[in-house]
Amino acid sequence: QVQLVESGGGLVQAGGSLRLSCAASGRSFSSYAMGWFRQAPGKEREFVAGINWSGDRSLYADSVKGRFTISRDNAKNTVYLQMNSLKPEDTAVYYCAAKVSRVAIFRSAREYDYWGQGTQVTVSS
Numbered sequence: 001q002v003q004l005v006e007s008g009g010g011l012v013q014a015g016g017s018l019r020l021s022c023a024a025s026g027r028s029f030s031s032y033a034m035g036w037f038r039q040a041p042g043k044e045r046e047f048v049a050g051i052n053w054s055g056d057r058s059l060y061a062d063s064v065k066g067r068f069t070i071s072r073d074n075a076k077n078t079v080y081l082q083m084n085s086l087k088p089e090d091t092a093v094y095y096c097a098a099k100v101s102r103v104a105i106f107r108s109a110r111e112y113d114y115w116g117q118g119t120q121v122t123v124s125s
Contacts, residue, residue, distance in 0.1 A: 002026040002114050004096050009119030012086055016123070020081040022096030022116055029077040030054070033101040036070060036081045037109055038092035038121075048094070049081060050105040059105050064090075086123045093118040 008020040020036070035050040049070035051058045058070050067086075072079040079096060097112035106112065 002029070002032065002098050004098060004114055004116035006094065006096050006116045006119040009094060009121045011122045011124065014086060014088055014123055014125050016086050017082070017084045018086065018121060020083065020094055020096075020119060020121075022079045022081075024077045024079075024098065030074040031100055031102060032098040033103075033105055034070075034072060034079040035097045035099070035106060035112060036079075036094060037097060038090075038094045039118075040092040043092075045095070045109050047107045047109070050107060051079065052105050053102045057105060059107065083121070086121075088123045088125045090121060091123050092121060094121050 003025040004022055006022050036048040037045050038048050039045040047061050049060045051070045055072045067084050069082040095118045096116045098114040099106050099112045
């Protein structure tokens with residue numbers, strides 16, 4: 001069992017940056033593949049980025065590639081999402097998720113075992 005708590009959301013102007021953090025409680029954080037998802041009002045939850053257990057492989061949605069960077073610090077039980085060059089269409093609630101796996105990275109929300117409560121990101125034009 002792991003509990004996830006996101007932080008770092010807020011209001012930012014277009015072109016600005018934010019860094020989201022997701023702190024995990026419990027042991028064996030390094031046994032989890034991690035992902036970031038987002039959900040805008042009236043839309044389905046969508047994959048943003050994922051990272052494997054060791055942090056040496058990552059995947060991104062095409063819409064954020066080159067602007068967002070996912071990373072993790074297993075010593076701190078934390079995964080990060082650095083978001084640069086933010087656009088109004090990045091406005092959403094951002095969730096982190098954990099999947100017990102030392103094999104792969106996962107794009108589908110259905111694959112993940114644990115979810116945080118979400119943090120709001122609002123990008124003004």
